[in-house]
Amino acid sequence: xxxxxxxxxxxxxxxxxxxxxxxxxxxxPGGAMDTYSMRxxxxxxxxxxxxxxxxxxxxxxxxxxxxxxxxxxxxxxMEPAINxxxxxxxxxxxVHAGDILSMKMARxxxxxxxxxxGGFDLPYAMGSMSTNLKCGLGGFSxxxxxxxxxxxxxxxFSLAHLGNRKTEPENVYPDxxxxxxxxxxxxxxxxxxxxxxxxxxxxxxxxxxDRMGVRLDGDSIENKNGVDILSDGIATGAVQIPASGTPIIxxxxxxxxxxxxxxxxxxxxxxxxxxxxxxxxxxxxxxxTEKEAVRLKKQQEQKLKxxxxxxxxxxxxx
Amino acid sequence: MEEIRFLPCGDSAITVVFSREMSEEANRKLxxxxxxxxxxxxxGVSETVPAFCSITVYxxxxxxxxxxxxxxxxxxxxxxxxxxxxPRRVFLIPVCYEDAFAPDMADVCRLTGLTKEEVIQIHSxxxxxxxxxxxxxxxxxxxxxxxxxxxxRLDTPRTAIPEGAVGIGGKQTGIYPLASPGGWRLIGQxxxxxxxxxxxxxxxxxxxxxxxxxxxxxAEFEARRNSAGEIEVREESAV
Numbered sequence: 073x074x075x076x077x078x079x080x081x082x083x084x085x086x087x088x089x090x091x092x093x094x095x096x097x098x099x100x101p102g103g104a105m106d107t108y109s110m111r112x113x114x115x116x117x118x119x120x121x122x123x124x125x126x127x128x129x130x131x132x133x134x135x136x137x138x139x140x141x142x143x144x145x146x147x148x149x150m151e152p153a154i155n156x157x158x159x160x161x162x163x164x165x166x167v168h169a170g171d172i173l174s175m176k177m178a179r180x181x182x183x184x185x186x187x188x189x190g191g192f193d194l195p196y197a198m199g200s201m202s203t204n205l206k207c208g209l210g211g212f213s214x215x216x217x218x219x220x221x222x223x224x225x226x227x228x229f230s231l232a233h234l235g236n237r238k239t240e241p242e243n244v245y246p247d248x249x250x251x252x253x254x255x256x257x258x259x260x261x262x263x264x265x266x267x268x269x270x271x272x273x274x275x276x277x278x279x280x281x282d283r284m285g286v287r288l289d290g291d292s293i294e295n296k297n298g299v300d301i302l303s304d305g306i307a308t309g310a311v312q313i314p315a316s317g318t319p320i321i322x323x324x325x326x327x328x329x330x331x332x333x334x335x336x337x338x339x340x341x342x343x344x345x346x347x348x349x350x351x352x353x354x355x356x357x358x359x360x361t362e363k364e365a366v367r368l369k370k371q372q373e374q375k376l377k378x379x380x381x382x383x384x385x386x387x388x389x390x
Numbered sequence: 391m392e393e394i395r396f397l398p399c400g401d402s403a404i405t406v407v408f409s410r411e412m413s414e415e416a417n418r419k420l421x422x423x424x425x426x427x428x429x430x431x432x433x434g435v436s437e438t439v440p441a442f443c444s445i446t447v448y449x450x451x452x453x454x455x456x457x458x459x460x461x462x463x464x465x466x467x468x469x470x471x472x473x474x475x476x477p478r479r480v481f482l483i484p485v486c487y488e489d490a491f492a493p494d495m496a497d498v499c500r501l502t503g504l505t506k507e508e509v510i511q512i513h514s515x516x517x518x519x520x521x522x523x524x525x526x527x528x529x530x531x532x533x534x535x536x537x538x539x540x541x542x543r544l545d546t547p548r549t550a551i552p553e554g555a556v557g558i559g560g561k562q563t564g565i566y567p568l569a570s571p572g573g574w575r576l577i578g579q580x581x582x583x584x585x586x587x588x589x590x591x592x593x594x595x596x597x598x599x600x601x602x603x604x605x606x607x608x609a610e611f612e613a614r615r616n617s618a619g620e621i622e623v624r625e626e627s628a629v
Contacts, residue, residue, distance in 0.1 A: 096596070209587050257405050303522065304439075305446025327524060328524050329525070339400060362401055365401035
């Protein structure tokens with residue numbers, strides 16, 4: 073029971089919800105960039121929401137299966153097809169021995185997630201299946217997938233086991249997005265004019281963005297007396313302003329600590345949107361209250377819970 | 391001691407600031423808090439990142455509100471007593487300072503006006519406090535280096551530094567736990583595996599521990615490389 077990589081795409085890695093408990097010793101949490109799409113993919117195939125999936129970047133991969141399996145794809149629409157016949161995103165689909173699942177360039181968005189029912193039979197490294205490329209740790213031999221890699225599956229599933237599971241696609245990622253932030257922790261390092269620039273400029277996602285950080289091009293943010301701070305801890309979505317004055321949003325593979333002032337932090341509910349912003353995407357920031365951020369996070373969690381709940385009954389309904 | 395301050399980092403983390411300046415006392419206090427938080431297992435709190443003079447606490451706002459967490463943290467800090475600090479752990483890290491392992495030693499001697507023997511003697515006679523770990527897994531930010539061996543970073547960072555390299559960067563000294571690019575001047579290398587993902591504790595030491603460098607010969611280096619590598623740890627009562 074395995075899935076063989078025929079062509080890997082530029083950056084396809086095994087990721088899960090992240091590697092926790094080691095940040096104090098300097099390990100990035102890693103994990104899927106868009107954990108919302110990742111969890112939906114897992115729920116659609118009956119896995120635990122935080123299980124290992126494959127994250128593909130901009131251009132999808134092609135894989136073949138050695139047994140019957142149930143798959144689901146979420147996130148960026150890379151026009152998936154089984155043996156050349158298009159297959160719907162956000163829908164559990166059955167593949168059989170010898171079938172080839174292929175994908176193309178993302179039509180919009182940046183990252184697509186492939187979950188297989190039962191999960192990948194890969195070892196956990198420090199409690200997680202996430203690939204940490206810097207340390208060569210976790211995932212498939214600690215590296216990105218290559219042609220010929222054979223990823224073992226834990227179990228063979230068919231749709232008869234799982235029932236018909238699907239949900240409304242959320243895979244439309246516009247060219248311009250609004251990102252909500254909470255100001256701080258170091259907004260006092262910036263002038264009023266600097267904060268105004270931050271909240272009123274349309275920034276553009278740079279080509280230099282990666283899993284560590286989304287770099288933005290646009291107006292420089294004015295600081296009071298420099299942006300160097302005594303290094304402190306960084307949360308996912310922290311908006312760092314280095315000396316150049318243009319923001320970097322710290323993402324899954326970020327360093328755990330940093331020495332640049334952080335003007336704001338993206339709210340949890342908008343991190344998936346941030347993760348799907350491809351180079352060229354235009355971004356505007358809006359400041360919201362903590363109360364609003366928590367309300368939006370709760371709303372997102374409830375949507376996932378409802379989906380998981382419906383999926384449990386999918387089998388009975390057939 | 392300054393009043394502690396809470397800074398929001400989005401909706402799921404807060405940074406607790408103990409002082410505006412680097413100080414051993416503030417650092418001891420925040421490591422005390424880190425230990426307390428770990429021991430208390432506060433529901434909704436996932437982990438902490440201690441830094442020079444602050445600690446960042448990560449939490450799930452759907453399980454514990456920030457206000458409640460701040461109150462809890464304030465209460466935990468009030469329990470701090472100077473004499474209640476845990477005994478300090480000193481990790482004795484063997485380092486080979488011989489030429490093959492010290493590509494920048496000659497430059498450091500030139501920049502400091504010291505002989506190689508003096509640099510080694512000064513570098514290996516201090517117990518360095520690990521203020522924090524960051525930049526790379528297990529990369530220690532050490533305090534307490536003798537100013538006589540300060541040397542500026544390289545103008546152009548190296549693209550590849552071997553695992554275990556020991557260097558000086560400005561006022562700081564440290565170890566590269568894994569191969570990486572970097573700009574510090576390299577004066578030695580340790581055969582000890584600071585980072586080993588198969589160990590229960592993948593990183594040998596924690597922030598708040600101390601490191602002492604112990605000179606070894608190239609022959610000892612080769613003997614210890616790839617051996618299981620027991621390393622000596624001394625427990626000393628807190629100062």
